[in-house]
Amino acid sequence: MHRLIADRSLDDSWLGVDDARAAYRDMVRARRFDDRALALQRRGWMSGYPPFRGQEAAQVGAAHAMRDDDWLVPTYRSNALQLALGVPMSDLLLFRRGHPEFHSNHDYRVLPQAVPIATQLPHAVGLGMARNYRGNDEAALVCFGDGATSEGDTHEAMNFAGVFDAPTVFFCENNGWAISHPRDRQTASATIAEKARAYGFEGVQVDGNDPLAVREVVTDALASARDGDPVLVEALTYRQGAHTTADDPDRYRPADPDLPEWRRRDPLDRYETFLREAGVVDDEFVAATRERADEELAAAVATAEDEPSADRDELFEHVYGAPTQALDAQREAAARHPPDGSH
Structure with missing residues (x-):
């Protein structure tokens, strides 16, 4: 099923002005965080970092679709999702400096980031199956990249979800590359979304550079999952930078990627233009949003630097x-x- 919602107006959406602005704020926060984290890693402040520039719309849109009682099962590139769900910037920075992942000890329904590829998918299905046993109304959203679909854990997780009606949404950020391998070297399927048919549930493809479209699709997917029908959401986006700071994408990725125009455009610039044209934001709002994000980030860096070095034991x-x-x-x-x- 395809739901590429690339052209819209706020009148076409069930989202209001406040929701649209909130998504913009979180995208700005995520972009500022990503840029600063990359710069910090380059000067040795942390050992490694996986940039997510270009994927902010997919992650923020998914986060805004989740309810407070839903569970997020993230991968290592899910920082924008975590920020939008309230995880402090300082927690994410301290984790990269060797501290426990949730340093602030806040009560988040967020599992630790999974660095091994696809190992988090069975955990998400387990959360969903536990919900069925307990009889509550939670759902789990698990994040992974297109490369993870080549792992056996993905098959096992989706197969269990389909058989046991686990309230799980499989959120695949298809950014075009699994490290140095393009998507067409990962699978011969026309889309990743269509893989869901083999497991007996729905697969949906969405414009991952449109936060409103992603929120709409993931909201519907979570509602379906709560009714016992898992969903695979394929969010089409593009990783603008390296796979990690140990990677050099210039060695394998063409300078002028053969991608649709809507997919090449920067999602933050695109969304800001949309909001400006709709009269939702102006220069003053944009400047204030960036200033607040930078202030939050400066405080987070200071908090991380004030913390003693992690105990290696x-x-x-x-x-x-x-x-x-x-x-x-x-x-x-x-x-x-x-x-x-x-x-």
């Missing part, structure tokens, strides 16, 4: 219920190689 504390011989050996090896390189 904490890495080994919660891996198993009781330490294993191999884990003890790894702990001893780490102690012999301090972070500053001294011995």
Whole structure:
């Protein structure tokens, strides 16, 4: 099913002005965060970072579709989604500096970021199945990229969701590349959305550079999931930068990608233009939004820098219920190689 909602007006949407502005604020916050985090990593402030520039509309739109009692199961590139759901910027920065992921100890319905590809999908289905056992009205939204659809975990998760009617929305951000592999090297299917047919539920393709379209589609998908009908949402977007700061996309990606015009356009610029033309934002609103985002970010960086360095022993504390011989050996090896390189 295709729902590429690229041309619209606010009159066509059930969203009001306040919701449209809120989505813009969160997209600006996400863009400022991403740009600053990338700059911080480049000067050694953190060891690595996965940029998401270009995917803000998909993530913010999905976050604004979720209810307070829904669960988010993120991947490592889901920072915009987490920010829009209220996770502090400082938590995300501290995580990249080696601290526990939810440093502020706030009560979020957000699972830890999954770095191994697709391992989080079965967890999301497990959350959904648990909801069925408990009889409440929650749903789980799990995020992954197009490359994750090549992993066995994806098949297993979707198969279980279809068989057991798990209230799960599979949110695939198809940004065109799985590290250095284009989508057509990942699958021979015409779309990722159509893969849902094999598992007995609906697949929907949406313009991932339109936050209003994504919110509309994901809202419907979550409602369907709560009724026992999982949904696969394929959000078409584009990763503007590198896969991570250890990647050089110039080595494999053409400078002039052969993509539809709507997909090449920057989602933040596109959405701001739309809101300006609709009379929803003006120069004053845009400037104030950027200023507030920068102030929030400066405070988050200061909070992260004020925090003492993470205790490396904490890495080994919660891996198993009781330490294993191999884990003890790894702990001893780490102690012999301090972070500053001294011995």
